[in-house]
Amino acid sequence: MTTTTDAQINGVDTATLFATIAAVRSQPELARFQFRVANRWVSGTHNRAVITGFYGAGQEHDHEHETVLDADHPAVLVGTDHGPTPAEYLLHALGACLMSGLGNIAAARGIALDEVTATVEGDIDLRGILGLDAEVRNGFEGIRVVFHVKGAAEAEKLAALVRQSQSRSAVYDVVTNGVPVSVDVATA
Amino acid sequence: MTTTTDAQINGVDTATLFATIAAVRSQPELARFQFRVANRWVSGTHNRAVITGFYGAGQEHDHEHETVLDADHPAVLVGTDHGPTPAEYLLHALGACLMSGLGNIAAARGIALDEVTATVEGDIDLRGILGLDAEVRNGFEGIRVVFHVKGAAEAEKLAALVRQSQSRSAVYDVVTNGVPVSVDVATA
Numbered sequence: 001m002t003t004t005t006d007a008q009i010n011g012v013d014t015a016t017l018f019a020t021i022a023a024v025r026s027q028p029e030l031a032r033f034q035f036r037v038a039n040r041w042v043s044g045t046h047n048r049a050v051i052t053g054f055y056g057a058g059q060e061h062d063h064e065h066e067t068v069l070d071a072d073h074p075a076v077l078v079g080t081d082h083g084p085t086p087a088e089y090l091l092h093a094l095g096a097c098l099m100s101g102l103g104n105i106a107a108a109r110g111i112a113l114d115e116v117t118a119t120v121e122g123d124i125d126l127r128g129i130l131g132l133d134a135e136v137r138n139g140f141e142g143i144r145v146v147f148h149v150k151g152a153a154e155a156e157k158l159a160a161l162v163r164q165s166q167s168r169s170a171v172y173d174v175v176t177n178g179v180p181v182s183v184d185v186a187t188a
Numbered sequence: 189m190t191t192t193t194d195a196q197i198n199g200v201d202t203a204t205l206f207a208t209i210a211a212v213r214s215q216p217e218l219a220r221f222q223f224r225v226a227n228r229w230v231s232g233t234h235n236r237a238v239i240t241g242f243y244g245a246g247q248e249h250d251h252e253h254e255t256v257l258d259a260d261h262p263a264v265l266v267g268t269d270h271g272p273t274p275a276e277y278l279l280h281a282l283g284a285c286l287m288s289g290l291g292n293i294a295a296a297r298g299i300a301l302d303e304v305t306a307t308v309e310g311d312i313d314l315r316g317i318l319g320l321d322a323e324v325r326n327g328f329e330g331i332r333v334v335f336h337v338k339g340a341a342e343a344e345k346l347a348a349l350v351r352q353s354q355s356r357s358a359v360y361d362v363v364t365n366g367v368p369v370s371v372d373v374a375t376a
Contacts, residue, residue, distance in 0.1 A: 029350050031313050035310050045289075119224065178366035
């Protein structure tokens with residue numbers, strides 16, 4: 001079992017990580033972030049989003065690379081399947097958030113990871129969004145995430161990484177607890 | 189103002205759309221879908237997800253194209269910025285779902301769209317996920333979506349497209365109301 005406390009573990013610079021946390025503790029305004037996405041309709045259910053930058057730690061930032069994301073409905077739902085469905089992007093956001101958190105937490109705890117995978121599955125009854133049954137919700141009925149974690153620690157400590165990530169995940173919080181969303185329209 | 193009822197409008201085959209809805213009405217089991225994402229840790233906060241297929245309408249389906257999505261934290265958060273943050277993917281899922289729905293609804297109502305864009309912004313105080321303040325939630329405090337809709341109808345009818353999409357969006361439902369999520373771990 002490896003419990004190295006090297007400054008760099010699992011690709012995480014833990015010295016910088018701890019320094020960042022200390023900086024935010026002393027200057028709480030650095031913790032204010034705003035993330036943004038711009039979406040444009042292409043045709044039918046096909047649309048394209050661009051992610052370029054964000055605000056945080058007191059200033060604007062550009063991402064290293066701009067990301068373009070196509071979303072669509074599949075043919076079976078009368079779409080053109082030019083990309084994943086929005087619902088799949090939601091599942092991805094959840095899995096990715098838990099995974100990114102786990103990477104940081106393992107490094108902070110000095111646990112070297114060998115391989116970590118996660119599957120995310122969401123069940124949905126489309127009678128909701130099709131307006132066919134008022135008793136059926138629009139969204140997923142439930143989501144299941146299953147992690148497989150291999151690393152230099154006992155099973156119990158590896159499992160604890162997932163639990164800690166879950167307890168500190170931005171997307172897990174939003175998806176399980178909900179968040180206020182305002183939707184405005186300009187037609188000019 | 190155009191209120192054509194052509195079978196194909198805005199890239200949506202409305203005849204097939206209505207036939208699909210009728211089919212699901214008569215066979216509710218066709219409405220059962222399961223969406224899936226597989227994620228793999230790469231290094232640090234960088235991870236990669238693959239979306240290949242889903243279950244729905246009584247059978248397994250492959251997407252037309254496999255989609256690979258990298259997620260990471262930015263440098264200012266001690267990541268390597270190999271892709272958008274998970275929180276940005278969540279915002280994208282929300283914007284895309286409202287946009288896909290709007291495309292279908294406009295077609296169903298015979299309203300030709302010229303241009304539709306949406307911005308999605310989410311505010312987050314990272315003292316939550318950094319564990320620095322128990323009063324601060326992990327996720328977004330609030331999300332704002334702003335649509336700009338241009339099309340062949342009065343402003344009121346264009347705005348109503350957004351309202352209807354909001355009332356039938358899978359991701360909007362999940363993000364505003366929450367959903368049960370189970371997280372299991374296998375360390376074998």
